[in-house]
Amino acid sequence: MATIKVPPIVPSPAEDCEQLRKAFQGWGTNELLIIAILAHRTAAQRRAIRTAYAQTYGEELLKSLDDEISGDFERAVVLWTMDPEERDAQLANEAVRKWSQSNLLVLLEIGCTRRSEDLYQVRRAYHERYKLSLEEDVAAHTSGDFRKLLVPLVSAYRYEGLEVDQKLAKSEAKLLHEKITEKAYGNDELIRIITTRSKAQLTATFNQYHNEFRKPINKNLKSDHQNEFLAALRAVIRCITCPEKYFAKVIRNAIDGLGTDENALTRVITTRADVDLKVIEEAYYKRTSVRLGHAIKGDTSGDYKDILIALLGHDDV
Amino acid sequence: MATIKVPPIVPSPAEDCEQLRKAFQGWGTNELLIIAILAHRTAAQRRAIRTAYAQTYGEELLKSLDDEISGDFERAVVLWTMDPEERDAQLANEAVRKWSQSNLLVLLEIGCTRRSEDLYQVRRAYHERYKLSLEEDVAAHTSGDFRKLLVPLVSAYRYEGLEVDQKLAKSEAKLLHEKITEKAYGNDELIRIITTRSKAQLTATFNQYHNEFRKPINKNLKSDHQNEFLAALRAVIRCITCPEKYFAKVIRNAIDGLGTDENALTRVITTRADVDLKVIEEAYYKRTSVRLGHAIKGDTSGDYKDILIALLGHDDV
Missing domain, CATH: 1.10.220.10 (Annexin)
Structure with missing residues (x-):
């Protein structure tokens, strides 16, 4: 909503x-x-x-x-004013050109939370604007396991039907558990399953995983020391199974702590305001007991604050 | 034409x-x-x-x-009557379900010789008909280097502009030569270049390769013993740089020798008759000094022969 x-x-x-x-x-x-x-x-x-x-x-x-x-206000207004596919193409391009853990998230996010048809439109807009393909740029700027994960994610055209093959869910849950137990996180089969199966099928697989191995898959993808690739895998799974919780967490990370990550905050608000920001707001409240509008007002100021609040639908028209 | x-x-x-x-x-x-x-x-x-x-x-x-x-006549009429994207989706699905070297060619062919937009339409038709994504099926039915090559090929949305970056062509030609010399044919960088760069860029890279290393890249991709993966790489390069020669060769292989490979012959004629069969015919003649219509008449018969000749435009309307 x-x-x-x-x-x-x-x-x-x-x-x-x-x-x-x-x-x-x-x-x-x-x-x-x-x-x-x-x-x-x-x-x-x-x-x-x-x-x-x-x-x-x-x-x-x-x-x-x-x-x-200028400044954060300009970025929010400009991103919001763009067509969604044009905006995603720009966000993806910025992320590709400046490699960092948070930019990696942008690519995952675009690859996993957009509808298949919309992701295709992003790839089209990317051609038009950058005279290259999105996957070409992602592939050229990444390597190893990250490339193995990101290239299929941004090239995906996932089936969106709700049909689920329970037998397949069972066998692939087992396969995932096997690879995770072996700590083979970059395993070809693991990446194949996560990057190509439909969201409905993956949800069934992850449920099966939880039932059979008595832990949600994301709990098994945690490690004692910080591991960027594991964090990326967890983000992919969250984007696929509960995007609203994923986005609420990105906002929490952007607001919490010293200073604000305006880039992340602007990105989530401008890309979701006409999609599902209402649900994200609810997820945010559930997790923090703080209203998102309140949190944003406390952490931002001036025209930048005003545009975000307006996009949240909290101003008086 | x-x-x-x-x-x-x-x-x-x-x-x-x-x-x-x-x-x-x-x-x-x-x-x-x-x-x-x-x-x-x-x-x-x-x-x-x-x-x-x-x-x-x-x-x-x-x-x-x-x-x-029924028989070959039916297959030719039915394939021809279908929409191009529906036909390609069916051909790809048949190829995925029955793994063989010649079926592998079908997937390469669809991935490399269709326009980017058309390949996307094939993926759409695949969803509709098989309730799965094309890349999902290809990934699930392949492994190792073949998967690494085929999944990005069928998921590609290559940039189709004619812009060429000569510096990049130079550095990537060098990289390709390095990997080929090391016989590292399944190398990530080699596959990245071949599966993501635009056809114009790749043509420049292969020309650069030929100039600098004094041999066409495909000559360097030959080995003494039969190697299916090398054959696949050569087919990809031919599909990208000179599809008409590639198709002429598929037809030659289908006609030459004992018996006819009707499947391959039907596939090329029905998929190219309203695209570029004229140019394929010319390439065939150049290489064999035999008219394609003549060769087909000699190798097929009955209604099957008649429909192929009609699609070649050699019958009287």
Whole structure:
């Protein structure tokens, strides 16, 4: 369930463009007006605004935004304004070019939480923008087990039907348990199962695993010392079986502790606000007993805070 | 360039259906009429005929064909009548379920000679028909180096632009040469390059290889004893750099020697007749000094021969 609020009567794209242009002109920028418009439009409406804006003013809306605003606020507004597939392509490209554990998460996330058709659209947008394929870039910038895991994840076109083969779930749960017990985390079969089976099938396999071996698979994927590959495997499994808990955890990590990880916070809010942010909010509350809006207000400020709160649907339209 | 001939005035789908129905009824089947209609319609026209047929007679055209005709003729007519993506999905599925060197070729061929968008459509058709993903099936039925090669090939969404990075071509040609010299044919980097780079980039890399190491890469991929994996790598490279020569060779192998490999012959003719069979014909002639139509007439007979010749565009409409 999405969180954004769209007014009952939506102005025409031409009207929205005119207001945005006003927000950009004169002394200083009217950030609140930018939020009042863009944070309250669906992806299709934002697309129509961008098209009308380019036609009317001969300049890309994203370019104008880039000139007028800055910092975390700019990043949130720009990412949100983009088409979902274009945004994911950009996030993936940034992640590929700057290798780190948290950037690795971005690739896993895109590979595992998008619908199959949407992931394909991301790959298309990637071609268009970067003149390379997503899997080509991921493969060229990774190696070893990480490559073995990430390349099929970003190339996947998982079957999305709900059919489950219980016999297969049983045999593959056993295979997974065997490999995990041997600590063969990069094993070909383990990676094959996780990267190619449908989400319904994998859920059945993980349930089977839990029943038969009396521990959830993710508990068996913990190690005493920090192991980035194991963390990646756990993230994949969480993305597949309970994306809302996964995203709630990314937000918790971004907010908790000293300082805020604005990049991660912005990413989750802008990519999920018109998908399932409502469910993520609930998962966050269940785990922390703190309302997400409250937590964000406490950890961010200014226009950046305002856009996030607006995307959460907590401002007054 | 396609070979099929479509009459200047094409009957309506309803008229075609009526004629087909006539061909099926009464004593014996009128095979020539079936060929006269189906072998002379484009993919879109065949699709329209199938839709009209199902609406009018409450039965799938493919089912009626299956009831009325048989053997190699049936297989050719049915494969040809299908949508290209549906046909490829079926060919891939048959290949996956019956592992052999020649079936391996089918998967390589589909992965490497289809346009990126078309390969995606094949994966979509595969979901619909088999309730599994193509890569899932390929991964589950293969292992070792073959899996490492085939899974990314059937999951690829290669960039199709013509941009070439010459520096990259140089460094990757060197890397390929290094691995080939070490006989490390299943090396991760070698497979990464071949399965993810765009065809334009790969062509530049292979040219660079030829220039710098004074031998075409495929010559360096030959071994004294038969090696199926090396043969697969050579086929991939041929599919990418000169698909018409690759297909001409598949046809040669199918026709030459004792007996005919009808499966391979039918596959190439039905999948390429509305794509590039004309160019394949030329490549065949160049290599054998025999006209492809002549070779097929000499090696096949009856209705099967007639449909192949019709798809080659050599019959009188």
